[in-house]
Amino acid sequence: NAGVTQTPKFRVLKTGQSMTLLCAQDMNHEYMYWYRQDPGMGLRLIHYSVGEGTTAKGEVPDGYNVSRLKKQNFLLGLESAAPSQTSVYFCASSRNTGELFFGEGSRLTVL
Amino acid sequence: ILNVEQSPQSLHVQEGDSTNFTCSFPSSNFYALHWYRWETAKSPEALFVMTLNGDEKKKGRISATLNTKEGYSYLYIKGSQPEDSATYLCALRHNTDKLIFGTGTRLQVFP
Numbered sequence: 001n002a003g004v005t006q007t008p009k010f011r012v013l014k015t016g017q018s019m020t021l022l023c024a025q026d027m028n029h030e031y032m033y034w035y036r037q038d039p040g041m042g043l044r045l046i047h048y049s050v051g052e053g054t055t056a057k058g059e060v061p062d063g064y065n066v067s068r069l070k071k072q073n074f075l076l077g078l079e080s081a082a083p084s085q086t087s088v089y090f091c092a093s094s095r096n097t098g099e100l101f102f103g104e105g106s107r108l109t110v111l
Numbered sequence: 112i113l114n115v116e117q118s119p120q121s122l123h124v125q126e127g128d129s130t131n132f133t134c135s136f137p138s139s140n141f142y143a144l145h146w147y148r149w150e151t152a153k154s155p156e157a158l159f160v161m162t163l164n165g166d167e168k169k170k171g172r173i174s175a176t177l178n179t180k181e182g183y184s185y186l187y188i189k190g191s192q193p194e195d196s197a198t199y200l201c202a203l204r205h206n207t208d209k210l211i212f213g214t215g216t217r218l219q220v221f222p
Contacts (some may be wrong), residue, residue, distance in 0.1 A: 033210065035212070040214065041214060042200065042212050042213060042214035042215050043155070043200065043202075043212040044212070045209055045210065045211060045212075048208070048209055048210075050208060056208065056209070058209055059211065090154065090155075094210075097142065097143060097204055098160060099145060099157035099160050100145070100147070100155070100157060100202075100210065101157075102154035102155050102156075103154065104154055105154060
């Protein structure tokens with residue numbers, strides 16, 4: 001079983017460039033989340049979705065946009081990347097309010 | 112702003128020692144408290160999801176308790192082994208939607 005799959009796994013961007021991270025889950029989960037992990041700061045919630053067509057802001061949403069057009073996919077977009085967005089990004093999904101299942105992470109470097 | 116605090120930040124113990132960590136959270140609008148285990152170079156994996164005041168859960172040598180009235184949860188590891196070395200994260204689900212993580216307790220168990 002694939003579970004939660006994130007693409008790409010690694011990416012290097014220049015300041016001002018845009019990109020999209022794709023998260024796909026095959027568990028028919030309602031809830032999906034995007035977190036970023038930075039040293040000493042744990043996992044911080046960027047945006048989340050409680051169902052197809054819905055999105056909501058988390059703790060650190062500025063500079064990011066998301067879309068949940070299909071239940072199995074949750075896209076995270078950076079319109080104009082900044083060095084402060086250098087981080088490891090984790091996607092997760094859950095069956096409603098249950099435990100989270102995480103992807104393997106995507107390491108993004110913004111130069 | 113939800114503030115989920117974990118202590119200690121890091122812990123070094125000898126193989127065979129028992130240990131425990133604390134997760135503190137605001138008790139208002141509580142929905143659920145999660146514990147995750149995060150090994151280096153892997154993704155977080157769920158240990159427990161706890162919802163009721165007084166809940167106690169156990170998985171092997173690891174157990175957890177929950178006090179929603181005073182806003183804390185304890186994670187216990189009995190007879191620590193080197194393979195228990197990981198970062199242990201707690202997360203608060205507030206009002207059935209967003210899941211906010213603490214910064215974690217990093218445990219190192221020395222043989």
